[in-house]
Amino acid sequence: MIDLYTFKTPNGRKISIALEELGLPYKTHAVDITKGEQFKPEFLAINPNNKIPAIVDHAAPGGPLSLFESGAILLYLAEKTGRLMPTDPRGKAEVTQWLMFQMGGLGPMLGQLNHFGHFASTKIPYAIDRFQTEAKRLLGVVDRQLASRDYLATTYSIADIATYPWLKTARDFFPDLFLNTHNITQYLHRVGSRPAVQRGMQVP
Numbered sequence: 001m002i003d004l005y006t007f008k009t010p011n012g013r014k015i016s017i018a019l020e021e022l023g024l025p026y027k028t029h030a031v032d033i034t035k036g037e038q039f040k041p042e043f044l045a046i047n048p049n050n051k052i053p054a055i056v057d058h059a060a061p062g063g064p065l066s067l068f069e070s071g072a073i074l075l076y077l078a079e080k081t082g083r084l085m086p087t088d089p090r091g092k093a094e095v096t097q098w099l100m101f102q103m104g105g106l107g108p109m110l111g112q113l114n115h116f117g118h119f120a121s122t123k124i125p126y127a128i129d130r131f132q133t134e135a136k137r138l139l140g141v142v143d144r145q146l147a148s149r150d151y152l153a154t155t156y157s158i159a160d161i162a163t164y165p166w167l168k169t170a171r172d173f174f175p176d177l178f179l180n181t182h183n184i185t186q187y188l189h190r191v192g193s194r195p196a197v198q199r200g201m202q203v204p
Contacts, residue, residue: 010165017200098159146183
């Protein structure tokens with residue numbers, strides 16, 4: 001059994017999608033970050049960085065294993081099951097680069113754009129323009145990658161699981177960013193049609 005500590009954010013939904021795809025038994029614990037529940041001592045004992053998602057794998061070799069950072073969790077689950085990640089060096093490298101692209105670029109830029117565009121008490125045009133410009137550039141990278149393939153890497157993988165919730169949420173909040181991203185639109189339909197993705201998006 002895996003305990004999943006999560007909330008209704010793109011990062012949180014990465015892990016519930018992966019767990020659903022892999023068919024691993026898990027129990028969901030909602031951590032309401034809008035109420036500061038991520039700072040409770042019991043959660044900090046699992047993730048000292050006070051962020052969701054986090055997991056505790058009670059079936060890990062050597063005893064229960066706590067993990068935080070969504071990318072690290074995805075890599076762990078893929079290795080644990082031998083699925084959603086190629087085993088050959090070339091395929092593994094391809095998936096890993098797109099996972100890192102989401103973790104280091106696409107996610108942070110879309111997250112900052114959402115913060116400054118929707119939640120900041122004072123609107124700062126420079127910040128909004130900066131993150132919007134970079135978000136558009138990164139979406140262009142994704143759209144061009146998908147022009148000749150169904151998924152970011154050769155096959156459906158944890159890179160797609162990491163990227164889909166961010167693209168889906170960003171399109172809901174910033175539809176104008178996606179006006180010229182026909183390939184992404186098809187990709188969102190393709191990935192979003194998977195039953196495990198649909199189930200994972202509903203957690204918690």
